[in-house]
Amino acid sequence: MDGALSTRQIAVIGGGWAGLASAVAASQRGAKVSLFEMAGQLGGRARSLPGDALTPGLDNGQHILIGAYTHSLKLMAALGVDIDQAFLRTPLRLRYPRHEGLQLPPGPPLLSFARGVWAHPSWPAKARLQLLLAASTWLARGFSADARLSVSTLCTGLPKCVRQDLIEPLCVAALNTPAAQASAQVFLRVLRDALFSGAGSADLLVPRQGLSTLMATPAMKHLSAQGVHIHLGTRVQTLAAEDSAWRVNEHRFDQVILACSSSEAARLTQVLAPGWSAMAQNLQFEPIVTVYIRSPGSALPAPMVALQEGPDAPAQFVFDLGQLGTHPGLFAWVISGASAWVARGLDETANRTLAQAQQEFDWASPPEVARVLAEKRATFACTPGLQRPPMRIAPGLLAAGDYVAGPYPATLEGAVRAGQAAASALG
Structure with a gap:
């Protein structure tokens, strides 16, 4: 802790990986941080979901890291995550x-x-x-x-x-x-x-644990120990400038980091910074669909297998969760850039994915669809010439998120780097 912000009250709006990275970095600089998350849990689009009697707790999608994602790996390690245990790392x-x-x-x-x-x-x-x-x-x-x-x-x-x-x-x-x-x-x-x-x-780093254990849970423990006030299930309704400070709902803060989704950030800044708000609002999005298929006793030739997608073959990758040490007999089929498949409907997508599975592999037991998860605004569409909104919105108001202007696409690493950059820019 360098104490540079020891007299500052900082609000971080959003508890995804960008918001958690911001809150950790700001608290390490000595700031008094309050974190607002409108969902009932932290983690944003990279979190674990509760299970039921038939389907175990699953992640809301499959995320992998690469060795070059040094900021994410260092942050997890600093939060007490054993990287060697948490990931299967292979060339x-x-x-x-x-x-x-x-x-x-x-x-x-x-x-x-x-x-x-x-x-x-x-x-x-x-x-x-x-x-x-x-x-x-x-x-x-x-x-x-x-x-x-x-x-x-x-x-x-x-x-x-x-x-x-x-x-x-x-x-x-x-x-x-x-x-x-x-x-x-x-x-x-x-x-x-x-x-x-x-x-x-x-190197590919494929999680061997639920996504929440990689960031949300250890970050919450760390932030709570640092005295950070975490407000779950709390949507920020109003953000307003007040003299040289900011009013977040009924609370007053010296500075604010908007680490929520681009649409939420656009809503909150529509009056404060209409140009920035319009840029955030104009981003287009691509969905990711994950079809979980169950086949007890089956295994793939590798923990992660690439696939040839086609008009009737939606998935580009499949993960053998049994080989990753989580759910034997369960396989996550990932459909990225899935706009066309979402338009065809999730039932059709699941049926086509099941047919793809039956065609591509031999199964020890008849495969069946266990669950379908769709993150319809998973990432911004990373298209040529895209103008992404900058980090600085107004004096004392910063943005953090994988969509903020930067060199990376919408990845976990991009989110962490954006969060840390915003915290570093606090003054």
């Missing part, structure tokens, strides 16, 4: 139902990537060479691209097998936006940090 491996995809061996990033691509078992030599040449070009350009460029346009010259087996699944996993509509500029930034920023940066 990047895209395993498909009937073949191996790209695998990166240990070693220095550039060498590891080159070796992994050249050893790819399913691509012809010409395709491997074309990918290495393209990656070399991106590296020479500092992994920058015209802000108007889409991922599909960026990768037009790559062979179809490379686009289908690597570019498209990585794009939809990282940006939750189909390659044809996704920002090449943001995608290249993720590739740079993941594949070329240091040893282990591309």
Whole structure:
């Protein structure tokens, strides 16, 4: 604690990962923090849900981290999370139902990537060479691209097998936006940090515990011990400037961090900062649907398996929760960039996913749909040329969230970094 904010009353509005990161950082600086969360639990879009007699407690979606997400990992460790126990950490491996995809061996990033691509078992030599040449070009350009460029346009010259087996699944996993509509500029930034920023940066970290145990529960314990006032089930109805301070509902604060959703932030700032509010309100969103399928006694060839999506095959990834040590015989089928499937209806989506499961794998017992979860505003659509609202809204009023202007798409790492940046900007 540096005591720099020891006389400051700070309100953090929103208890997702951005809000928790803000509250932890502000309290460490000595501020007197109050946290407002309109839901009955912390965690935002990365939390665990209560179960019932038939379905165990599940997460509201599958989230994975990569080794490059250092801010998130350091924050969890500081909150007492044992990272080695909480995550299954493996080098990047895209395993498909009937073949191996790209695998990166240990070693220095550039060498590891080159070796992994050249050893790819399913691509012809010409395709491997074309990918290495393209990656070399991106590296020479500092992994920058015209802000108007889409991922599909960026990768037009790559062979179809490379686009289908690597570019498209990585794009939809990282940006939750189909390659044809996704920002090449943001995608290249993720590739740079993941594949070329240091040893282990591309490692996959798949949770072996419920999402709430990774952040919400330890953060609540930590914040409570620091004297932070946590108001659950409390929606902020009014935010108003008052002299050189702020009024949040009936409470007075020196400064405020808006770490709620972009739509809530837009509502609260509509009069205070109409230009900022309009920018936040104009963001478009992509849903993520998770179809949980149960098949007792079954197992996949790997804890996480990549899939080829298609007109009748919704999912891009499936996770074997039994191999992750949580729910044996339960499998999470993830559909990112799911606007078209949400439009077709969740029942249709579940039925098509079940048919995809039956086609892709052999099962020890007949698979059946256990539960369908849809996060309809999971992330902003990360499209070319997107103007994201800035962190600073007005004097003493800051925004924190994965949608705030920054180099990352809507990821847990983006949320944590935004939260910490807002807390650092308090003065």
